[in-house]
Amino acid sequence: MTTPAAHALAQYASTAGNLSAGIAIYEHGTNPQDWYSWVGERLPLDGDVIEVGAGTGALWSRVDHRARGVRLTLADFSPAMCERLSSVPGATVVRAGATELPFPDGSFDGLIANHMLYHLDDPAAGLREFARVLRPGGRLAVSANGRDHLAELMELGARTRTTVLNDFTAETAEEFVGGSFRDVVVRRYPSDLAIPGPEPVLRYLASQGRPPLTTEEEAAVRKFVDERVAADGAFRVRQHAILVTATR
Numbered sequence: 001m002t003t004p005a006a007h008a009l010a011q012y013a014s015t016a017g018n019l020s021a022g023i024a025i026y027e028h029g030t031n032p033q034d035w036y037s038w039v040g041e042r043l044p045l046d047g048d049v050i051e052v053g054a055g056t057g058a059l060w061s062r063v064d065h066r067a068r069g070v071r072l073t074l075a076d077f078s079p080a081m082c083e084r085l086s087s088v089p090g091a092t093v094v095r096a097g098a099t100e101l102p103f104p105d106g107s108f109d110g111l112i113a114n115h116m117l118y119h120l121d122d123p124a125a126g127l128r129e130f131a132r133v134l135r136p137g138g139r140l141a142v143s144a145n146g147r148d149h150l151a152e153l154m155e156l157g158a159r160t161r162t163t164v165l166n167d168f169t170a171e172t173a174e175e176f177v178g179g180s181f182r183d184v185v186v187r188r189y190p191s192d193l194a195i196p197g198p199e200p201v202l203r204y205l206a207s208q209g210r211p212p213l214t215t216e217e218e219a220a221v222r223k224f225v226d227e228r229v230a231a232d233g234a235f236r237v238r239q240h241a242i243l244v245t246a247t248r
Helices: 004-012 017-028 035-040 079-085 123-133 151-156 173-178 198-206 215-232
Strands: 048-052 071-076 091-095 108-113 134-145 182-188 193-195 235-237 241-247
Touching: 017 193, 017 198, 048 123, 071 079, 079 091, 108 123, 123 134, 123 173, 134 173, 151 198, 151 235, 173 182, 173 241, 198 215, 215 235
Parallel strands: 048 071, 048 108, 071 091, 108 134
Antiparallel strands: 134 241, 182 241, 193 235
16 A cells, blocks of 8 residues: 555656646635635744745745745755746745755744645654754644545545545644644634536546546546536535644
8 A cells, every 4th residue: 555655756746737736626615715815814924934845836826925024945845846836936945855854953933834744654753843943932834634625526536536645634633733832723714615517526536646537437427516516506515624823
């Protein structure tokens, strides 16, 4: 069986396309304030800040770190992601894994890890490394999904699902973070998804590291989603995302 880290490597090392396609499903959120803007209002943005597992850098299209005087470092293990991150203005980009950050102890005032800890084989080791590179009193912000997150989408793709995650979830995040940090606060993002048709669903399923759907499977997905849209006005999907903040 593959591990969470090995699965992430296969999915994201050589392309940013899978992550971009996966993120696109959230364009159908029911909260008019998207996730990144909501998170941006609650981040530790002062002094030297690093985002670990920064992915496509989508957060920084919503948050103007330069206006805040933040000295921003972006880290990701993926060469493809680092290439994408190089377009974020004023940011230093470093290729690095979350459990082996190439920085001295106490290098940063803030650290952000947005929906990435569940890809590590050992999330507690990642949190210990985050604590190491933060200064005393430094602030942490990490996010996670609940076990019921996108449950309706996962049920559609269950027969071909290959996503491999660890047990860092919305339900366990407070305990994990509390092992290395204090003053832990958990906030849930208030939103679900209302998807208008089958195409966004099919693109999402294709982005998740699963074998391509067969012609019959794709037809079944289309039929199911179309029926839900006809009955409810949209294919309604649960979203369960949290932001956890804490102090070093």
